[in-house]
Amino acid sequence: MNTDNVVLDSGPAALTPAELRAVLGHFATGVAVITAHDGTRPLGFTCQSVVSVSLDPPLVSFCPAKTSTSWPLLREAGALCINILADHQGELCRQFAVSGADKFAGVDWQLAANGAPLLAGALAHIEATVEFEHEAGDHTIVLARIGALRATEGxxxxxxxxGAFGGFAA
Structure with missing residues (x-):
């Protein structure tokens, strides 16, 4: 199927997941690893649906899949860190996308001020707490309040x- 010329006009009921991926995949997104610490171990998962929601109050949103086994554990922990990945962190992204693996094996991290893991080398870190969750099809929309944030220049x-990872060229 040539996805460059996909025209979908048969109504939402006829759309397939493959068609949605083919067309919505044309929207480039950043990639993040959402982390938390439950007092015993670090937790995390890869997420590409992070979006700024509000400046006042400072809110961000992300959307974990309902099938995620990691998200319920992070939710319980409470304090989160959204680690915005840099272009050299493709392997790290893949590592945190694997279910059931020791996602932190070989990963350089430290605790952020809110107690969530802050991943070394990330482009930016956003410390947040969950404010609200909303069911949305096969995902959950999470709204989180930002407590602190920082970015790395350069x-x-x-x-x-x-369907592929890449970088940005100005």
């Missing part, structure tokens, strides 16, 4: 586009 973002 690095470029890891991007996800049409």
């Amino acid at each position: 690095a470029a973002p890891l991007l996800f586009y049409k």
